[in-house]
Amino acid sequence: MDFVFMLTRDDKTVTDCLDVLDVLDESGTGPTGTIGPISHIGFKDIGVDRGTLARLHRRIKDMGATSYLEVVSTTRDEALASVRSAVDLGVDRLMGGTWIEETLTLLAGTGIEYLPFAGDPHGHPTRLAGDPARIAADCRRAEAAGCAGVDLLAHRAADADPLALVRAARAATTGRLVVAGSITTPVQIAALAAAGVDAFTIGSAAFSGALRPDAGTLRSQLATAVRAAAAATP
Template sequence: MDFIFMLTRDDRTVTDCLDVLDAIAGLGITHIGFKDVGVDRATLARLHARIREGGATTYLEVVSTDRDAALASVRTAADLGVDRLMGGTWIDETLALLDGTSVDYLPFAGEPVGHPTRLAGGPERIAEDCRRAEEAGCAGVDLLAYRATDADPLDLVRAARAATRGRLVVAGSITGSDQIRSLASAGADAFTIGSAAFDGSLRPHAGTLRSQLASVTDLLGNRAS
């Protein structure tokens, strides 16, 4: 299972994202993402280029639940040339905008609501959305399982896993090793962590961001030597 470190706090890219990237060098994190809110476009371009230079797979996650704003995020992802775009629910429009690019698209399953985003929808809705995404040609789905309002998070993960052969990424509100182990058992391919690392929730008695992230990479057994 892959760990995607999101350079985000409260669904916004942190303003010192370039400094953070320097601070985590050598931890062996090979999947790194960000949002297109919180910093300006020029900073995003530098950030993306530097993540790529470090050999990591890049992700942009759509924040907005407004159609026009979400599709503007899609255009940003295409212009930057990220490896994977996550989020949003306008599948046909998004795939049309990404046509001719190498960007893989993983839309939200369920109904994202508000900011920071919560997830409405039970297992049946999640499974239906996963099947729809796969039929449309998406690379997988982005599931806000631990922000669910209508169901147990792991029930949603299991429903999504049963409904899709694509990449299943669980995003949002993952704060500890028990959740990570549960996601692996339920069949997730990857998970994201952002705010929990910056808040110190992953290793409460440790003081540095590197220590927070090392608790995850150590658990997964992929810390760089």
């Protein structure tokens, strides 16, 4: 299972995101580094200016990582503006948003893989409305439209058990299933893997120290996530 490190806190890209990449470089993210391999890195298009986003994305690609932009806007115009930002930056994967047809039209010919939200995200930080039947229906719709998978805010669910949503999504799609938001423990990561999740994202939990409350460095938090992902991978 892949660990996607999001350079975000409270659904915004952290203002020192470039410095965080320096920490990854200094600590080592290769197989022999002190953190371990982090080959999936993402961000939001809010929190920092466009120039910083461009520099950030170049750095991520220079590190050899797969890049992600996650849409958190809940209005059509703002969400599609985020899609255009993803196209301008040239990210590898775009996650989030619910305007599937319009998004795929904007992404046509770019090679960017799209994973929309399943369910009804609302508010900021985002909460997820929708029962397992709604999640399954959205997953089927996304797959039929040609999306690469879905982005599921399972642990921000307002109406259902998170793992029930994950199982419904997994049964409804053969695409890539990414669970994002409010993942704070290795136990959660193991449960997601057992339910068939392909990848999970962590941002705020790493920056707040929630993954390993007894440790004080970002390096320790990330190492915990990397080890949990490796342990959950068959």
